[in-house]
Amino acid sequence: xxxxxxxxxxxxxxxxxxxxxxxxxxxxxxxxxxxxxxxxxxxxxxxxxxxxxxxxxxxxxxxxxxxxxxxxxxxxxxxxxxxxxxxxxxxxxxxxxxxxxxxxxxxxxxxxxxxxxxxxxxxxxxxxxxxxxxxxxxxxxxxxxxxxxxxxxxxxxxxxxxxxxxxxxxxxxxxxxxxxxxxxxxxxxxxxxxxxxxxxxxxxxxxxxxxxxxxxxxxxxxxxxxxxxxxxxxxxxxxxxxxxxxxxxxxxxxxxxxxxxxxxxxxxxxxxxxxxxxxxxxxxxxxxxxxxxxxxxxxxxxxxxxxxxxxxxxxxxxxxxxxxxxxxxxxxxxxxxxxxxxxxxxxxxxxxxxxxxxxxxxxxxxxxxxxxxxxxxxxxxxxxxxxxxxxxxxx
Amino acid sequence: xxxxxxxxxxxxxxxxxxxxxxxxxxxxxxxxxxxxxxxxxxxxxxxxxxxxxxxxxxxxxxxxxxxxxxxxxxxxxxxxxxxxxxxxxxxxxxxxxxxxxxxxxxxxxxxxxxxxxxxxxxxxxxxxxxxxxxxxxxxxxxxxxx
Numbered sequence: 001x002x003x004x005x006x007x008x009x010x011x012x013x014x015x016x017x018x019x020x021x022x023x024x025x026x027x028x029x030x031x032x033x034x035x036x037x038x039x040x041x042x043x044x045x046x047x048x049x050x051x052x053x054x055x056x057x058x059x060x061x062x063x064x065x066x067x068x069x070x071x072x073x074x075x076x077x078x079x080x081x082x083x084x085x086x087x088x089x090x091x092x093x094x095x096x097x098x099x100x101x102x103x104x105x106x107x108x109x110x111x112x113x114x115x116x117x118x119x120x121x122x123x124x125x126x127x128x129x130x131x132x133x134x135x136x137x138x139x140x141x142x143x144x145x146x147x148x149x150x151x152x153x154x155x156x157x158x159x160x161x162x163x164x165x166x167x168x169x170x171x172x173x174x175x176x177x178x179x180x181x182x183x184x185x186x187x188x189x190x191x192x193x194x195x196x197x198x199x200x201x202x203x204x205x206x207x208x209x210x211x212x213x214x215x216x217x218x219x220x221x222x223x224x225x226x227x228x229x230x231x232x233x234x235x236x237x238x239x240x241x242x243x244x245x246x247x248x249x250x251x252x253x254x255x256x257x258x259x260x261x262x263x264x265x266x267x268x269x270x271x272x273x274x275x276x277x278x279x280x281x282x283x284x285x286x287x288x289x290x291x292x293x294x295x296x297x298x299x300x301x302x303x304x305x306x307x308x309x310x311x312x313x314x315x316x317x318x319x320x321x322x323x324x325x326x327x328x329x330x331x332x333x334x335x336x337x338x339x340x341x342x343x344x345x346x347x348x349x350x351x352x353x354x355x356x357x358x359x360x361x362x363x364x365x366x367x368x369x370x371x372x373x374x375x376x377x378x379x380x381x382x383x384x385x386x387x388x389x390x391x392x393x394x395x
Numbered sequence: 396x397x398x399x400x401x402x403x404x405x406x407x408x409x410x411x412x413x414x415x416x417x418x419x420x421x422x423x424x425x426x427x428x429x430x431x432x433x434x435x436x437x438x439x440x441x442x443x444x445x446x447x448x449x450x451x452x453x454x455x456x457x458x459x460x461x462x463x464x465x466x467x468x469x470x471x472x473x474x475x476x477x478x479x480x481x482x483x484x485x486x487x488x489x490x491x492x493x494x495x496x497x498x499x500x501x502x503x504x505x506x507x508x509x510x511x512x513x514x515x516x517x518x519x520x521x522x523x524x525x526x527x528x529x530x531x532x533x534x535x536x537x538x539x540x541x
């Protein structure tokens with residue numbers, strides 16, 4: 001069987017819209033195009049019904065109720081709303097926020113912004129696998145702490161954090177707990193009750209929904225979380241996020257969430273099998289390779305590996321029919337390699353040599369086998385060019 | 396980012412890949428860059444008694460542009476005199492390969508590697524100007540961590 005090229009193995013960056021999701025969205029562009037805030041005619045009612053149904057769908061996936069959901073334009077906005085919204089609302093209670101060195105920039109940058117405004121930020125250092133522990137969080141909480149924000153799963157290495165354990169600590173100490181769960185929702189079980197989460201950021205386009213839509217879970221009871229809104233306007237979404245709702249996008253998020261909830265167990269098992277097949281194949285074919293991230297506590301679809309003595313961007317050019325990502329500086333505008341890999345103690349040269357493979361709903365065994373073959377070939381060819389490989393072999 | 400056809404050509408079919416005996420008196424070796432920075436170039440020239448570059452070889456750890464820049468540099472060096480080779484400028488390489496601004500440092504590195512190889516050859520052959528000594532081209536320390 002021939003493999004259809006190019007192959008997409010960058011599902012941590014974004015995912016295609018599932019055809020079933022698209023089908024659910026379609027009526028809301030044209031026939032049912034109403035504004036969900038129009039209270040006095042059937043067009044508005046239909047849009048509102050669709051939005052409320054989507055609220056229930058995403059809420060069901062994360063163990064919440066529909067009323068806890070605030071629609072946003074995506075996870076970056078959700079993170080900003082959660083962090084700045086808490087900071088503004090609870091300023092009288094304290095000015096201390098605890099986060100993690102390898103959060104997504106959508107969490108890091110709002111925290112840096114708050115630091116400029118006089119807030120104190122504690123940046124927890126993850127261990128070599130990329131995890132922060134509940135003990136680290138407990139040790140950092142002071143009587144001025146108003147928020148702990150720790151990601152559910154890291155976007156570069158896929159490592160999962162112990163949210164349930166961290167949530168026990170934050171609940172016990174009376175501190176709000178936010179998690180950027182962009183990479184995790186839809187891939188692994190998330191339960192805001194079991195994990196004592198107070199705020200949770202979600203994005204549609206990481207789980208086979210459309211781009212430009214997401215949501216923030218905001219706990220309403222025990223405790224009731226209040227936020228300073230970051231977008232002033234018509235007072236939509238309980239006053240927390242003004243703006244006419246993106247009805248087709250929201251319907252898409254809801255449909256995507258429902259599919260993920262139904263198929264998660266099977267999909268995770270399938271992806272884990274393929275991902276491990278990829279890892280084993282690469283390890284069998286090459287020397288000097290290492291896994292970045294946690295060996296087991298990891299997203300089912302994510303594999304980040306460093307291929308020593310080969311620069312990541314060059315390798316991506318070698319395997320140009322396969323879409324992946326690299327932690328090499330050469331793939332970004334900055335001159336420094338991945339801050340995530342650096343923070344977990346990966347040396348800069350190995351960070352430059354890293355590749356992230358992100359499998360998805362339609363990844364096949366044939367695609368994985370082709371990828372193994374191409375990466376092994378590409379790494380070998382580039383090592384023939386590499387003065388460092390000569391040195392390593394004592395040539 | 397999309398690369399020019401010339402970068403892709405040199406990357407896909409790199410010219411003059413290999414190594415020469417760095418201890419040979421007629422061979423000059425330049426090693427520049429650092430693994431932590433994502434690129435290391437080793438460029439070697441073999442020079443005749445009358446100062447003409449007979450052969451050039453390279454090995455590069457780096458991105459596609461770095462590999463293409465070193466490949467192109469070796470191609471240009473062959474057949475030139477050492478004096479002509481010293482006139483090779485990073486800008487020539489960048490222009491020939493249509494490198495985007497973010498990749499200009501790859502051409503700078505190639506120029507540095509050429510200069511370092513020439514300095515090494517001159518040093519071995521008693522031709523180094525005292526003022527140009529710091530290049531210390533062939534020292535393997537150039538590839539070690541700081």
